[in-house]
Amino acid sequence: MRSVESFILVLLVAVSSASADTIVLKNGRRIVAENVTEDSTHVIYQTSSGQMSIPRSIVARIERDDFGYSAAASASTEPPVSAPQVEPVRGYEDIAAHTVHGDSVDYAYIAQLETDARSGDTIAIAKLSAAHHAAARFLVVSKGDTDAAIQQYRQALVFAPENIGLLLNLTVLYLRESQFAAALDPLERARRIAPDSADVAKLTGWAYYGANKMTDAIDAWTRAERLRPDPEVEQALAKAQRDKSEEESYREGETAHFNLKYYGGTAPELAREILRALEDGFRDLESQLDYTPPDPIAVILYTQQAFADITRAPGWVGALNDGRLRIPVQGLTHVTPELARVLKHELTHSFVGQKSHYRAPTWLQEGIAQWMEGRRSSSSAGALISAASQGMIPPLGTLDGSWMGFSSRDSGLAYAWSLAVAESIIDAGGVSDISRLIDQVASAPSTEIALRETLHVSYDDLNQQTVAYLKHAYLR
Numbered sequence: 196m197r198s199v200e201s202f203i204l205v206l207l208v209a210v211s212s213a214s215a216d217t218i219v220l221k222n223g224r225r226i227v228a229e230n231v232t233e234d235s236t237h238v239i240y241q242t243s244s245g246q247m248s249i250p251r252s253i254v255a256r257i258e259r260d261d262f263g264y265s266a267a268a269s270a271s272t273e274p275p276v277s278a279p280q281v282e283p284v285r286g287y288e289d290i291a292a293h294t295v296h297g298d299s300v301d302y303a304y305i306a307q308l309e310t311d312a313r314s315g316d317t318i319a320i321a322k323l324s325a326a327h328h329a330a331a332r333f334l335v336v337s338k339g340d341t342d343a344a345i346q347q348y349r350q351a352l353v354f355a356p357e358n359i360g361l362l363l364n365l366t367v368l369y370l371r372e373s374q375f376a377a378a379l380d381p382l383e384r385a386r387r388i389a390p391d392s393a394d395v396a397k398l399t400g401w402a403y404y405g406a407n408k409m410t411d412a413i414d415a416w417t418r419a420e421r422l423r424p425d426p427e428v429e430q431a432l433a434k435a436q437r438d439k440s441e442e443e444s445y446r447e448g449e450t451a452h453f454n455l456k457y458y459g460g461t462a463p464e465l466a467r468e469i470l471r472a473l474e475d476g477f478r479d480l481e482s483q484l485d486y487t488p489p490d491p492i493a494v495i496l497y498t499q500q501a502f503a504d505i506t507r508a509p510g511w512v513g514a515l516n517d518g519r520l521r522i523p524v525q526g527l528t529h530v531t532p533e534l535a536r537v538l539k540h541e542l543t544h545s546f547v548g549q550k551s552h553y554r555a556p557t558w559l560q561e562g563i564a565q566w567m568e569g570r571r572s573s574s575s576a577g578a579l580i581s582a583a584s585q586g587m588i589p590p591l592g593t594l595d596g597s598w599m600g601f602s603s604r605d606s607g608l609a610y611a612w613s614l615a616v617a618e619s620i621i622d623a624g625g626v627s628d629i630s631r632l633i634d635q636v637a638s639a640p641s642t643e644i645a646l647r648e649t650l651h652v653s654y655d656d657l658n659q660q661t662v663a664y665l666k667h668a669y670l671r
Contacts, residue, residue: 219255231257253641255596290322291329298337300330312354320354324361327351331364339638341368341552352381357388359395366398373518373549374489375405393423400431405518407454407493409439441501449491452477457496461524466496468530469538476539480567483626484633486550492542493519509599509606513537516544536568543567550630552637556595559642561610562617563629572618575611576669583662588612591654595642616657619664620650 218231218238232239238254293304305326311319331347334340348365355361362385369378379402385395396419403412416432419425446463448455450470457466473494481487497505502523506515515521520541527534543564547555572579582588594609601609620628632649639645643654652660 218249218257233257249640253643287325287329290325294326294329295333300333305330309350309354324351324355324358328361328364331368335368339552339554341372341637344368345372356384359385359389359392362388363394363398366402370398370401370405371552372489373405375402376490378402379406391422393419393425396422397425397428400428400435404431404435406490407519409435409442413439437505438495441497441505442495445495450474452488452491453494454491455494455496457524458498458501460498461496462528465524465528465530469494469496469524469534472530472535472538473542476542479539480543480546483567484546484550484630486546486630486633488545488549492545495519495521496524497521498525499523509601509603514541516541516548520545536570540564540568547633550637551633554636554642555633556591556636556642557598558591558594558609558613558616559632559636561598562613562615563633565610565614566617566621570614572611572615572665573669576615576665579611579615580662580665580670582608583658588658591616591658592643612661615665616661618668619657619661622664622668623660624650 233251233254236251238249238251238257294301305323308319308323308326312323327347327350331344334344334347345365345368348361348368351361352358352365362381365381366378366385369375369381378398382395382399382402385392386399389395396415400412400415400419403409403415412435413432416428416435419428420432442456445456445458446461446466448457448466448470450473453470453473455466455470473492502508502515502521506512506517506521508515514523514537520538522534522537522541524534530538541564544560547560547563579588589609589612594613598606598609617629620632628650632645635645635649636642639648646652646654646657650657
């Protein structure tokens, strides 16, 4: 029994520094796991809930003992944080097996452990904490249900409020949900318990960065680097320092849903108009997509040169959403129709990214964002139909990941086709189908599986549906 107690005392105290493989799915989702193997049809991996497998056809690649991060051209992306790793300990496997079996969580078993833990017995509390952790991991990895996993950790912390592992795992889930203010509570508790933890400092940096508190983020990451050098922290710290250096002289404004920073040459009235336009867009997206981002969204208004220097994006990128809406506005004095479209487009990425738990593929992100900004396929329908007849339309699976390496021509085709696909979905079932698809993408193993479960179509079916829609809508 002591092995269980020892396990729970050291549960998940290392974040992403532990050796692990990363399975990168074609929809952009990443699964950090141990003992990853593959055969002709499946990729098999080990989690704290036991051995799991997924179809090899949905896997883009396997990164061995490494952690990478890439952002789509303008899609909102999650902080590159990975869940702390569990050291295999004798005794935990039995608890996990009793907690998760038959592809579900045994809540009756957890309830019995909770009854035992009410006695205050250390071993009973350790077993309950281990069970909650196993349930949470299963709910995230296999079901994509982050909210339910958060509740598992919160329930465990009622009995083990000073367990660093539970606190850090809860923090990671909050960060992945963009609940940055909520993440700071378990981090503060963890800091009091382990003041010299590099992992606590690292995650604190991400929480502050997401909350648009750049000075606090830099302080936390500087401390993390001092405690334990980490290439991931070094990269994040350099980016935050560039942001802070650029934004030190910027003015600020805020509303209920936005924190705005803008360079001194921007007219204050333009900044106010932008905030009003964003609030209008927020209310519209909130209604159409049935979702409300939990924390204020950061918006930065740049000169053209500052935008290029800070984002380092390809020349064809006109604005960027990497968790913060980064928009060049040099020379503008009021919100033009084009700027209004850009604001709505980038704001849509925040909604879709957060609602899908950052698993929405780029084609879906960009298709929805263009539709929400008001674009339609009237000017491109003929060219797209012709391209489709010649087999020149890229398969949707090739548009799942980042477009940052695309040429201007390739990106133009990708944007046009993504818009047409989104239009065809909305034409067939309304925006509610888009909303349901985003929800399903958040939990399904792949986007194509989400499509089958929500709209009952495959990628090939959707391409054919889109061509038929374009012909019907624009060539009559």
